[in-house]
Amino acid sequence: MEYMDKALMAISAVYTIMAMSGTGYILFRFAMPFMENKRGAVCIGIAYAATMLILYLAPMEINTFAAYSLGILSAFIVMCRIDRRNYKQKTFIAATFFSLRWLSEYMTRILSDAIYNVKIVYDVFYVSGRHPTAKILIFGGVELLDMAIGFALLGISVRYIVKNYVYKREDMSIKEMFMLIVPSITGITGYGILIQYQTSSGMSWMEPIYGLYNGLAFLHFGISIVTIVVMTVLFQNIKARQEEKLQNELLATQVDSIKRHIGQVESLYQNIRSIRHDMTNHILTLERLYAGNNVQEAMDYGEELKSALSRITGEIKSGNPVTDVILQDIKNEAEQRKVRFRSDFYYPTGTNINAFDVSVILNNALQNAMEHVLHVPAENAAERKAPYISVLSYHRNNAYMIEIANSFTGNLQWDEERGLPVTSKEKTEGHGYGQTHGYGQTHGYGLANIRMVAKKYSGDIAIDLKDDEFRLSIMLMME
Amino acid sequence: MQIAVCDDEREIREMFAEKIGKLYPKADLSLYRSGEELLSSAKEPDIVLLDIQMPGRNGMETAKELRRTNKKVIIIFVTALDDFVFQAFDVGAFHYLVKPFHDAKFAEVLQSAVEQYEDRKKLEGAGRRVEMPSLLITTGGKHVTVSLEDIVYAEVFDRKVILHTMDADIEYYGKMKELEEKAGDEFYRTHRSFLVNFGFIKKYNATTVYLKKGQVPMAKQNYQDFVRQYLRYNQRKGRR
Numbered sequence: 001m002e003y004m005d006k007a008l009m010a011i012s013a014v015y016t017i018m019a020m021s022g023t024g025y026i027l028f029r030f031a032m033p034f035m036e037n038k039r040g041a042v043c044i045g046i047a048y049a050a051t052m053l054i055l056y057l058a059p060m061e062i063n064t065f066a067a068y069s070l071g072i073l074s075a076f077i078v079m080c081r082i083d084r085r086n087y088k089q090k091t092f093i094a095a096t097f098f099s100l101r102w103l104s105e106y107m108t109r110i111l112s113d114a115i116y117n118v119k120i121v122y123d124v125f126y127v128s129g130r131h132p133t134a135k136i137l138i139f140g141g142v143e144l145l146d147m148a149i150g151f152a153l154l155g156i157s158v159r160y161i162v163k164n165y166v167y168k169r170e171d172m173s174i175k176e177m178f179m180l181i182v183p184s185i186t187g188i189t190g191y192g193i194l195i196q197y198q199t200s201s202g203m204s205w206m207e208p209i210y211g212l213y214n215g216l217a218f219l220h221f222g223i224s225i226v227t228i229v230v231m232t233v234l235f236q237n238i239k240a241r242q243e244e245k246l247q248n249e250l251l252a253t254q255v256d257s258i259k260r261h262i263g264q265v266e267s268l269y270q271n272i273r274s275i276r277h278d279m280t281n282h283i284l285t286l287e288r289l290y291a292g293n294n295v296q297e298a299m300d301y302g303e304e305l306k307s308a309l310s311r312i313t314g315e316i317k318s319g320n321p322v323t324d325v326i327l328q329d330i331k332n333e334a335e336q337r338k339v340r341f342r343s344d345f346y347y348p349t350g351t352n353i354n355a356f357d358v359s360v361i362l363n364n365a366l367q368n369a370m371e372h373v374l375h376v377p378a379e380n381a382a383e384r385k386a387p388y389i390s391v392l393s394y395h396r397n398n399a400y401m402i403e404i405a406n407s408f409t410g411n412l413q414w415d416e417e418r419g420l421p422v423t424s425k426e427k428t429e430g431h432g433y434g435q436t437h438g439y440g441q442t443h444g445y446g447l448a449n450i451r452m453v454a455k456k457y458s459g460d461i462a463i464d465l466k467d468d469e470f471r472l473s474i475m476l477m478m479e
Numbered sequence: 480m481q482i483a484v485c486d487d488e489r490e491i492r493e494m495f496a497e498k499i500g501k502l503y504p505k506a507d508l509s510l511y512r513s514g515e516e517l518l519s520s521a522k523e524p525d526i527v528l529l530d531i532q533m534p535g536r537n538g539m540e541t542a543k544e545l546r547r548t549n550k551k552v553i554i555i556f557v558t559a560l561d562d563f564v565f566q567a568f569d570v571g572a573f574h575y576l577v578k579p580f581h582d583a584k585f586a587e588v589l590q591s592a593v594e595q596y597e598d599r600k601k602l603e604g605a606g607r608r609v610e611m612p613s614l615l616i617t618t619g620g621k622h623v624t625v626s627l628e629d630i631v632y633a634e635v636f637d638r639k640v641i642l643h644t645m646d647a648d649i650e651y652y653g654k655m656k657e658l659e660e661k662a663g664d665e666f667y668r669t670h671r672s673f674l675v676n677f678g679f680i681k682k683y684n685a686t687t688v689y690l691k692k693g694q695v696p697m698a699k700q701n702y703q704d705f706v707r708q709y710l711r712y713n714q715r716k717g718r719r
Contacts, residue, residue, distance in 0.1 A: 085686075085696060169686055171699035306579065315584075317577035319564030346575065349565040395568065398682055399713045458683065460706045462714070475710040477682055 024049030
C-alpha cells in the first residue's frame, strides 16, 4: 500500500515536471518568431517553466490558477525586459498562451475523468487491494495520454497561430489587442463560471447529470480554443488581404501607365517613319541649295531640319526611355498651349525604383499641373501670369526626390479626410479639360495614386502653395 | 571666373570656346584634351564642361577625382549618351547636356551655372560662412566639443546620453530633451531614447532606422511624422 502510493506520487511528480518543461518549450516556440532573437525566446520558456517548478516544489499551498498566472506573468515580464517594444503584442501572446494552456488542460482533465468512469478502469482502480501493478499502469497510462492530448491541443493551436500571423514585427494597436484578447477572456470567464457552479452546487459525480455537465464544459473549452485561434487567424488574413488589395490597385495604375506609354511610343514611331520618308526630299533640297552655292540658305535649312528632328525624336534625355517619352509628350503639349516647360528630371537608373511607378507619378502630376495652368477661373483670368510647369529631381543618400511645380492662381480645395487637395479633374467631373483631352479616360487618377506609389517606396508626398506656385514634392527611398 | 572645357575632340572644344567667348568674354577659359590633363592642371576651375566618353580616364571618373580636391566646382556633363544621367548626379553634377543641343539651351544652362557661382561667391564675400553648430559637453572630466553634423545618432541610457559618431561613442550626463532642442530640424527623435541625424539615414521601415553606422528603433506612432520630416529635410537640402 505504502509502496504503491509512493509509486503513484513519483509518477505524478515526473509527469508534472515533464508537463512544465513541455509547456515552457511550447511557449518558447510561440514567442520565438515575435522576438528579436532566439536566445530571448529561450529565456521566456525557461522563465515560465522555472516559475512553475519553484511553485510546485515550494512547500506551500497555492491555487493552480494563481500558479499558472504567476508562471505566465514571469514569462511576460522577461519578454518585456528582453525586447522593449510592442508591449501590446506581448500582452496578446501572454494572454492567449495562458488561456490556451488553461483550457486545453481542463479538456484533458475532463477526458481522464471520463476514462476513470469506465466500468473496468473504475473497478481496477478504485476497488482497493487488487492488482497493484495494473493500478500503476492505468494511472501512468491515463496521465501520459492526458499529457499527450494536452500538448497536442496546445501545440497545434499555437502552431496554427504562429503560421498564420503574417505581420509579426508590426506594432499591435490597442484595438487589435483587445479584439484578439476578448476570446481568451470569454474562455477563461466561462471556465470560472462552470467551476464555480460545479463546486457550489455540490454536484456528485455519481449523478447522471455530471456526465452531461462535463460534456458541455468540454465542448465549451474546445469552442473557446477554436475561437481564439480562428479569431487571430482571420484577423491576420484580413490584414493580408488589405495589403494585397493595395498591391492590386498599384498594379492597375501601372497598367494604365504602360498603356499610355505604348500609345506615345507608337505615335513617336509613326513620326520617325514619316521623317525617314521625307529624308530623300530633304537631301535633294540641300543638294540643290549647295549646287546653287546658296550656303546661307542651306545652313538655315539644316538648322530647321535639326530642330524638327529633335522635336520629334525628343530632346529630353532623362536616362530612361519611359520617362523621356512622358516628358517629351508634355513638353510638346506645353509648347502648343504656350506654357513654359522646364525639365531637370533624371531617372534613378540601377535602383529598385520601377520606371512605370515613376511614370505613374509623372503622368498624374503633370496632367494635374497642365489642368491647373490652363483651367484658370474666369475671375482670376486678369491676373493670370505666364503659365509654367517645371519638373526637377535630385537625390540625397538614398532619398530620391521629384518636385513638380506650376503657376497657380485661385484657391485650393482640401479633402480633409484624405489630407489631399481636390483636383480640378474631380471637381469638373467630365467637362472642360478632362474631357476634351485624351487624359479623360484615366479618370480617377490623381494625387492619391501618387501617394500610393510614394508609400510603396517608404516615402511620402508634400504639397506647398506659395507665391502663386503649386509645388508637389515626392520622396521615394532607393535601395 | 575660370571655365574649363574638357573634350577629346578638337572641333567640339573649339565650338565651346567660341560659344563661351561670345557669352562671357571676361571668363578665363582653358581647354583640355583629356581627363588626365584637366586633373594635372594647376588651375582650379569654377565651372567645368566635361565630356563623358573620352579615351583614358572617362568623364565620370574625372568628375569623381575632381570633386575630391575641388568641392565647389560646378560640373556640367556634355555627352551624346544618356546612359550616365543618374551617375552624373551621384557625383553632384550641375547639369547633364545631351548632344545635339540648341544654342539657347546651352546658354540657359551656362547662365544658371554662372548665377550659382556668383551667388556662392557673394555669400563667401559677405563672410557669412555658415558655421556648423556644435555641442560643448563634459565627458570623463574633460570638456569636449562635438560638431552636430558628426553625430550619427544619440541614445539615452541610464541618465546618460551617448553620442555615436562615425569613429567614436561619446558618453555624458545630460537630457535627451535638451539635446533634441539644440540639434534642431536636422535630427529626429524616432523613439523615446533615440535621436537620429537625417544626414546619415540609409533606409528605414516602421520599426527600425538603418544608419550609415548602426541602427535604431522607431516608435510606430512616430513613423508617419518621421517620413514627413525626412521629406522636408531633403527638400531643404535640395539639389546641390
